[in-house]
Amino acid sequence: MLPLLVIGSILTFALLAVGLPTSPEQRAVPLFFNPDPRGIRHHAAEALDALRAGEDPRAAEQLARLGGAALPHVLPQLEHLANDAQRRVARALAPVARRTGVARDEAVLDDPDASVRFWKRFWQDRSLDFQPTVVSRLVRRVAARSEALGSADLLQLDTYALPELVRQLGSIRHQNDVTRARRLLHIAGDITERRWLVADDASPEEARRAVTECRRWWDEHRALYTDVIGMSRLTATLTQTRYGRWALRTLREVTGLDTSFVGQDLARRARVTGPLLLCCMIGAWLLAAAGAALLAAAPRRGGLLLRGASALAIAALIPAAVLWPPRLGLEGAMAAACALSVLLGALPALHLGRGALAELLVAGGDKGSPPPLGTLLRRALAAAPVWAPLAFAEAITLVFALEWSSGLGGVGPRTVLALQRGDVAWLMAVCLTLGVATAVVQIVADAALARSLRRPAKAPEVSPC
Amino acid sequence: MLNALLATLGATVLAVVCALLVGVALGGLALGFLEGSRLSARLVELRGALPTLIAAPLLDGWLHLPAPVTLGLLVGAHQGFAVSRWVRGLRLLEPTPGPDHARALRPRRWLGLSPPVRTTIALCAVHVVTLEALLSALQLPPFTVSLGSLMAQALAPAARFGAVVALCCLFVLLDQGAERWARSWVGPPAEASPP
Numbered sequence: 001m002l003p004l005l006v007i008g009s010i011l012t013f014a015l016l017a018v019g020l021p022t023s024p025e026q027r028a029v030p031l032f033f034n035p036d037p038r039g040i041r042h043h044a045a046e047a048l049d050a051l052r053a054g055e056d057p058r059a060a061e062q063l064a065r066l067g068g069a070a071l072p073h074v075l076p077q078l079e080h081l082a083n084d085a086q087r088r089v090a091r092a093l094a095p096v097a098r099r100t101g102v103a104r105d106e107a108v109l110d111d112p113d114a115s116v117r118f119w120k121r122f123w124q125d126r127s128l129d130f131q132p133t134v135v136s137r138l139v140r141r142v143a144a145r146s147e148a149l150g151s152a153d154l155l156q157l158d159t160y161a162l163p164e165l166v167r168q169l170g171s172i173r174h175q176n177d178v179t180r181a182r183r184l185l186h187i188a189g190d191i192t193e194r195r196w197l198v199a200d201d202a203s204p205e206e207a208r209r210a211v212t213e214c215r216r217w218w219d220e221h222r223a224l225y226t227d228v229i230g231m232s233r234l235t236a237t238l239t240q241t242r243y244g245r246w247a248l249r250t251l252r253e254v255t256g257l258d259t260s261f262v263g264q265d266l267a268r269r270a271r272v273t274g275p276l277l278l279c280c281m282i283g284a285w286l287l288a289a290a291g292a293a294l295l296a297a298a299p300r301r302g303g304l305l306l307r308g309a310s311a312l313a314i315a316a317l318i319p320a321a322v323l324w325p326p327r328l329g330l331e332g333a334m335a336a337a338c339a340l341s342v343l344l345g346a347l348p349a350l351h352l353g354r355g356a357l358a359e360l361l362v363a364g365g366d367k368g369s370p371p372p373l374g375t376l377l378r379r380a381l382a383a384a385p386v387w388a389p390l391a392f393a394e395a396i397t398l399v400f401a402l403e404w405s406s407g408l409g410g411v412g413p414r415t416v417l418a419l420q421r422g423d424v425a426w427l428m429a430v431c432l433t434l435g436v437a438t439a440v441v442q443i444v445a446d447a448a449l450a451r452s453l454r455r456p457a458k459a460p461e462v463s464p465c
Numbered sequence: 466m467l468n469a470l471l472a473t474l475g476a477t478v479l480a481v482v483c484a485l486l487v488g489v490a491l492g493g494l495a496l497g498f499l500e501g502s503r504l505s506a507r508l509v510e511l512r513g514a515l516p517t518l519i520a521a522p523l524l525d526g527w528l529h530l531p532a533p534v535t536l537g538l539l540v541g542a543h544q545g546f547a548v549s550r551w552v553r554g555l556r557l558l559e560p561t562p563g564p565d566h567a568r569a570l571r572p573r574r575w576l577g578l579s580p581p582v583r584t585t586i587a588l589c590a591v592h593v594v595t596l597e598a599l600l601s602a603l604q605l606p607p608f609t610v611s612l613g614s615l616m617a618q619a620l621a622p623a624a625r626f627g628a629v630v631a632l633c634c635l636f637v638l639l640d641q642g643a644e645r646w647a648r649s650w651v652g653p654p655a656e657a658s659p660p
Contacts, residue, residue: 004507008514015515019523389509390547394592396516402600416603419522431514438513442506 005432012431013243013424020422030241037236039228040066044073051088052081060092067096068158069225072130073122078116090115100156102126113290129153130160139164142187143180152189160223162191162332166218169211171257178207185210205259212258219245246428262429265414270433272410273399280395281388385445392441396434466615473594473612476540477532480589483541488548488585495549508546516604517543517596525607532609540592544585563657 010032017031043066050059063070074093078086094109102122108114126135138153139161154161165188171180182198196214198207228236238244253260350409400412411430418426491508494501515523517539520656525535597613608614 004510008511011511012514015520015523015527019526021526197602312653386550389513390550391518393513393543393547394588396513397518397595397599400516400518401595401602403601415519419605427519431519434516435510435514439510440512442509446506 005436008435009247009428010243012428012435013246016424016427016431017242020424021420022422026242028382029245032238032241032243034237034240037223037228037233037240039223039226039236040069041227042071042231043224044070047092048074049091051092052085055088060088063089063092064095066159066224068100068130068156068160069162071096071123071158071160072127075119075127078120078123079458081355083116086116087112090119093119097122098160100158102156129157132164135161135164139168139184142183143168151183151187155190158191162188162218162225163222165191166215169214172204172208172211174204178202181207181211185214188214199243209259212252212261215252215258216249219249242424246425249318249425262425265426265437266411266429266433269409269411269414272408273403273412276399276402276410277392277395280399281391284391284395295335367376385449387439388445389442392438468610469615472533472609473597476537476593476597476611477590479534480540480544480593481586483538484544484585484589487542487545487554491545491549492552496552502545505549509550512543512546517592518603521596521600521607522605529548532607533611535607536593536596536609540589540596544589544592547588548585619621628640 014031043062045069047063047066050056051063063074071093074089078089081089094115097103097109097118098106103109103118108118135154135157138157138357142151142154153164165184169181169184170177172178175284178198182200182202185196185198188194194217195215196210198210202210223236223240226232228240239248249258252258253263399410400415402408403410403412404416414426415430417423418430491505495505498503520539520543522537524539525532528535530538594611594613594616597609597611598617599613601608601611601614602617640653
């Protein structure tokens, strides 16, 4: 089941990615495989090269944005640059120094030569702090004890501390986790200039939401602040893709690490869509069986009845689905779903009744004197499993339309909105849920079919002549 | 109105042809081989995972084909997957299934299963028009002038009524044509073999 789900998710994601409107930023990220994943080393080198060549406001802005994470890749190179380039780089890094408060006298940052000297001295003094083990120890200390013990040090490390800060957010289940999340998110928020606040009296659920938002932001920006070398480069070929990001996010949501906003919304809306689907399916199933049995009992009049009823069903189906009067309420919509189910079941029922199934049901019997209606009904019900998974897909479209036209807050209207806005996360959730639901219906239907086939059927009496 | 009718008719005919081709081929695989049966089951799941309402805008954004072609292909594939299950299911339900499954691959045998064929035609017609109307009402692509879109947009009751009547006539014509076609292939009913 799991491999099928993965394959299904890949196919669906591909279709959604190529079929939905996407922004240029989204298109810049590869879909499934990134042959050249980039990390902080690459981004810093790019900015440095641009500044080495001359004035480049975009490169300067990029360097300031990369912040502390870029320092281990930029400052060791400072010595090897020409004087002008050194000044340009120092000027580009000035916002980082101001943000982190590492310069006691900020006037130094306005003087190009003094600024270059400052950064050289800074790297001589502080290069040992820019080590993963140091950051890890600092973050652990802040998480376990008090924010006052190491937050200033972490703020001075700036974006270099972000990977460890996000990693140690962990899962939020108890009040201790809430306290840890509050401390770490406060520092991460200060570094990134974003607000991921956890109130003092926040519940684990509220804290988990804030942590989820932080991790989602990190999913989008991880490549800017982390290095991709060795094994991490290998994994980045898959994770630095649109599908990889979605898969990671979904995995965290499924395992309960993150709050699933889409899942919660889907569950809430499914309380409206579920009963409607159920009404539609049960009604259509019963009608299909009854119609098949009734028409099998009177096959000769079936032709006229078939065409008339089919035409009526078609005539009623479209207005019922599309032009249904609005503001029905859930009860009204359920009644409407039952009515739709009649239409949904009418066509297959009529065709089943007239055609080969009727012959199969009475096979071996005398066509002139068909078996009792009860027998036909039982046998027609046995045929319903063939049809059930197929009707499910038809019912989904009808129920979505019904929800939309009657103003119900079900899955349908939200799905239409997602199609218009290109909301891949919602559409993936809906498609996978529907796929799994169809698979369950099909498995149950096949089991019912197999059981009915294993059961020794009472052979109809066959006329010897 | 004529253009709309032609667009819908074209989409329906394409859907029917596509559905029968896909359905018969998949049904044959499903009956003949275990892998075919599994493939048919997976495609039915795919059919459920991507209802036509979701798949139509995606396919339009991907293929950029004329709207009737997109709708015809989509509905055809959808109903084709259904036909494969019909064919497999009805054969399984047959009280005295023949031991030789290869026989089931003969054309006469397939067309003898006329209820799936005819149900497919009826469902294709209904599905195409419903989808056209839904997409038009929900303002989702592919945008086209068709019977369904006229029904969804028509404000005058007379226009709606006219479109519905046109659709019913279309269905009856298709249904009757399919029956004659199926009968011409199947021929007169075979004599019952002695028990």
